Amino acid sequence: MDQILANRLQAMPKVEIHVHLVGAIAAEIVYQMAKKNRVELPVASLDEWKLFYQFRDLxxxxxxxxxASQCIQTPEDYVLIVEQFLKHQSEQNILYSEVHFGTLLHLNKFSDDELIEALETGARTGEIKYGSRVQFIASISRHQPHLQNRALECALRGKEKGAIVGLGLAGVETG
Known part of the structure; x- marks a missing residue:
């Protein structure tokens, strides 16, 4: 691709309608949260983590x-990752994103209301700072049927508050 076309594509306003929040976290942010939250990583240094973080296959x-999911331990972590996500989106001139997030990652750590408030805070702060907007789609795992009602409760709570606009089914599809 020539530079003129690359520049035109960069300048075009864009939307992204299917992205996973945890999958979009920068390697440096995951590393930072791992250190802060004392989560052991399979490598010793940030440079090794950046190499490990390059996705090779599904x-x-x-x-x-x-x-990365294990490194998210607090509502403040969610605020950080949403805000940093919007910074990254704005650098690509992505003005609007619909972002999937796991409704069960916060279980036994903090409440649904704290999660929803953190998502809203990160979204509001990121939009003000970077001009990119996000809405959230709650993902329910197809592989944890015993937790699906619990996940749906969180999603409905977020919808009531206006933070969640949709519901998605997550997990590896077989068959």
Missing amino acids: AHFVEVYTI
Whole structure:
């Protein structure tokens, strides 16, 4: 692609309607949260983590996604990742995104209301700072049927507050 076309594409306003919040976290942010929250990573340094963080295939993406999910321990972590996500989107001139997030990652850590407030705070702050807007789609795991009602409760609570605009089904499809 020539530079003129690349510049035109960069300048075009865009939307992104299917992106996963945890999968879109920058390697540096995951590393920072891991250190802050004392989560052990499979590598010792930030440079090694950046190499490990480069997705090779779906199985490796799921492995990295699982590790990154474990690093999110507080509502403040959600505020940080949403705000940083919007910074990254604005750098690509993506003005609007619909972002999937797991409704169960915060279980036994903090309440649904704290999660929803953190998502809203990150979205509001990121939009003010960077001019990019986000709305959230709550994901329910097809592989955890025993937790689907619990996930739906969180999603409905977020919808009531205006933070969640949709519901998605997540997990590896087989068959």
